[in-house]
Amino acid sequence: MLVRRPLRRARRLAHSLGCTALALATGGCAVTTAAVAAEPDLVIARARVFDGRSAQLRENAEILIAAGKVVEIRTAGGIGAPVVAATPGAATGAPRVIDAGNRIVIPGLIDAHVHPTIAVPIAQLRDNDPNYVASRSTVEARRMLLRGFTTIRDMAGPSFGLKQAIDEGVIEGPRIFPSGAMVSQTSGHGDFRGRSGTPRRWTGELDVTERLGYGLIADGPDEVAAAVREQLRAGASQIKLAAGGGISSLYDPIDSVQYFEQELGAAVQAAADWGTYVAVHAYTPAAIRRSVEAGVRSIEHAHLVDEATMKLIAERGVFLSPQAYVFGGVFAGGAPSAAGPPPTAAQLAQREKSRMVSAGLDRMMKLAKKHGVKIAFGTDVFGGSRVFDWESREFGARLPWFTSLEILRQATSINGELLALSGARNPYAGGQLGVIEPGAWADLLVVDGNPLEDIRVLEDPQRSLRVIVKDGKVVRSTLD
Ligand SMILES: [Zn+2]
Structure with missing residues (x-):
């Protein structure tokens, strides 16, 4: 069980990423080791991502989160689009998917x-x-x-x-x-x-x-x-x-x-x-x-x-x-x-x-x-x-x-x-804080409005913060 479980998880993720088990086994699938190693337990879909630094938002993105960390950010419709189609609760272990509805996602x-x-x-x-x-x-x-x-x-x-x-x-x-x-x-x-x-x-x-x-x-x-x-x-x-x-x-x-x-x-x-x-x-x-x-x-x-x-x-x-x-x-x-x-x-x-x-x-x-x-x-x-x-x-x-x-x-x-x-x-040395990138702690906010253009939307957090995620856990969500 201890051995098989990660393998089963890897297969399931590979499957969700659009790869066959054969392709995975023969190395013919473009799945990164990091992605295979950690099955997402939370996905923020249809996100416009502010990574903490760049003025350029990453459009139409999916943020994959596992064990409290961001494991991957990818463009929807690329490899792995099926992940976000998972219906919450459809199968045990399926990731929770939050549709950000093309809202901006910023680091906590x-x-x-x-x-x-x-x-x-x-x-x-x-x-x-x-x-x-x-x-x-x-x-x-x-x-x-x-x-x-x-x-x-x-x-x-x-x-x-x-x-x-x-x-x-x-x-x-x-x-x-x-x-x-x-x-x-x-x-x-x-x-x-x-x-x-x-x-x-x-x-x-x-x-x-x-x-x-x-x-x-x-x-x-x-x-x-x-x-x-x-x-x-x-x-x-x-x-x-x-x-x-x-x-x-x-x-x-x-x-x-x-x-x-x-x-x-x-x-x-x-x-x-x-x-x-x-x-x-x-x-x-x-x-x-x-x-x-x-x-x-x-x-x-x-x-x-x-x-x-x-x-x-x-x-x-x-x-x-x-x-x-x-x-x-x-x-x-x-x-x-x-x-x-x-x-x-x-x-x-x-x-x-x-x-x-x-x-x-x-x-x-x-x-x-x-x-x-x-x-x-x-x-x-x-x-x-x-x-x-x-x-x-x-x-x-x-x-x-x-x-x-x-x-x-x-x-x-x-x-x-x-x-x-x-x-x-650093009590949280295992990951970066203040950024959204692979390996960073999964602390992020889904925001109504555009704080890059008007920071004052953050002055009314009750209204503007639709989702608050800390350590990969959803603290608050009004979107699902
Ligand atoms: Zn002081």
């Missing part, structure tokens, strides 16, 4: 900067039962998948268990590339202690946000290396460091440069020793430059960058991971409510930081485009359902600087390249 979307485990506002993380926050995270993870994001890079937060439950099929959600806790210096962007938080170094106490795995405070090369190794041991696929001031952290000025060269170098070395890389949170030229010089591969945000620093990013082939929607002014307006208490000095400072960052957005995007930087697609949504729902708005928010096709490439193949930097620590 990737969000390169998001925080599924910050499912309540940061300040509330310390006041809630962690199980409550985790329950909300599972709901948000599923909603991300239904928005078409089949893969996310978690840029700080304890998402190891969430990832495990998703990978095991216990709950539905995207593939997760976890960073674990954001490693931060004392007083840095990942130092979420309250105003009167006690100094860890002298009391030995971790802050609750550190115990929960959102941030980890480390000072000096030795501690930084140890903090990085803790995340790697827990299963991080890349490392996130705070290299400069932030908005959601209340007590670090936006212009503050965080971590010395030696500390950044220690993090980069500790990550490289495990075959992966470091991404940093940084807005300013000084913070970005120091990070790039230390060997950091991905700059998160960068809204206050200058031209010389953008050139350096381009020269070193470093990825830029900016956000247009959440830093486009949605937080900056915040007029004080007449009903509530007056804002604290820290809250006023936070508003000013937000204003500065959104003011830098236009210039940063123009510089990035001018210098041909590799631009990732990341949304940085966190804090609650209302904000998570903004995830899809990042598409249209980039239109002032990029074409729809460019934005679609950012969210698919370019993000796929970024994720591949995890190298030996």
